[in-house]
Amino acid sequence: MRDYPLNNRCAFPHPDASGAGASINLAPVKDGFVFHVLGDAKSDEAALRQALAKVAPELGDDVRKSSPGQWFWVGSIAVSDVRLAEIQAALTDTFALVDQTHGRLRMVLSGPSSRTVLAKGTMVDLSTDLFAIGQSAMSQIGHIGAMITRVEDDSFELIVLRSFAGSLWDELQHMAAEFLTG
Amino acid sequence: MSSLVKCPHCGLRPKEEFTVRGEVATPRPDAGAEEAVWFDHVYLRDNPRGEHREYWHHSGGCRRWLVLSRNTLTHETSEVVDASTLKTGGAA
Numbered sequence: 282m283r284d285y286p287l288n289n290r291c292a293f294p295h296p297d298a299s300g301a302g303a304s305i306n307l308a309p310v311k312d313g314f315v316f317h318v319l320g321d322a323k324s325d326e327a328a329l330r331q332a333l334a335k336v337a338p339e340l341g342d343d344v345r346k347s348s349p350g351q352w353f354w355v356g357s358i359a360v361s362d363v364r365l366a367e368i369q370a371a372l373t374d375t376f377a378l379v380d381q382t383h384g385r386l387r388m389v390l391s392g393p394s395s396r397t398v399l400a401k402g403t404m405v406d407l408s409t410d411l412f413a414i415g416q417s418a419m420s421q422i423g424h425i426g427a428m429i430t431r432v433e434d435d436s437f438e439l440i441v442l443r444s445f446a447g448s449l450w451d452e453l454q455h456m457a458a459e460f461l462t463g
Numbered sequence: 464m465s466s467l468v469k470c471p472h473c474g475l476r477p478k479e480e481f482t483v484r485g486e487v488a489t490p491r492p493d494a495g496a497e498e499a500v501w502f503d504h505v506y507l508r509d510n511p512r513g514e515h516r517e518y519w520h521h522s523g524g525c526r527r528w529l530v531l532s533r534n535t536l537t538h539e540t541s542e543v544v545d546a547s548t549l550k551t552g553g554a555a
Contacts, residue, residue, distance in 0.1 A: 322547075347525065348472065348524075348525035348526055348527060349472055349525065349527065349545075404476065404477045405476075418473065418524075419473065419524050419525055419526075420473075420476070420480065420523065420524055421479070421480055421523040421524075426523055
């Protein structure tokens with residue numbers, strides 16, 4: 282449960298500092314939620330999706346596996362404390378939720394050069410045939426831990442701890458510099 | 464050291480994502496065992512030439528503890544399993 286109301290501020294100093302019309306674009310995802318979902322050793326993703334569809338169909342079932350029995354559940358709608366408590370109560374027997382909306386943020390790196398830029402920092406093979414749309418990998422970009430999810434053809438969403446988000450943002454700007462116009 | 468490790472959960476990853484914890488120690492002695500036995504268990508480590516079993520933590524990925532068989536001579540890693548399987552296999 283949240284002890285304080287969320288004051289959703291952008292963590293980035295220059296949130297619009299990506300190249301307009303360039304082959305690369307970096308943008309923060311400002312709204313929505315990130316919940317860490319923890320299951321027991323026997324829990325599986327199909328059961329989780331089924332439970333979420335039943336308990337909170339309005340929030341979608343965009344779950345990204347981070348580890349055995351652990352997922353990040355993300356969505357674009359803001360979730361109130363009351364609603365979160367309701368969902369948690371309905372899932373009690375099977376899954377535990379930890380609100381990470383304040384602690385982890387999302388950003389989207391997109392454009393035809395996004396794969397090349399990410400490849401400078403991570404060793405996960407992002408080629409189209411190996412890393413399908415919707416697939417996630419918990420890895421590192423440089424020395425910063427981040428979860429990489431392919432959301433569209435040339436579009437990757439990154440989930441990173443808030444305290445590292447500014448550094449990662451700056452690093453990505455450097456990595457993308459060769460593709461930025463002006 | 465081998466630069467790629469095949470994590471059973473994440474697939475091939477670079478060794479930079481892992482933290483090495485050291486050899487998989489012998490089973491814990493009984494509480495009443497002799498001091499020399501305890502000393503051996505706590506402080507003395509083998510430094511084998513050849514196959515070695517080590518705990519590796521995938522700190523930059525799934526954050527699971529793994530048990531990895533590594534040849535200290537060739538740096539080849541043969542078998543990588545989740546550490547929790549040791550317990551279920553009765554070989555803790």
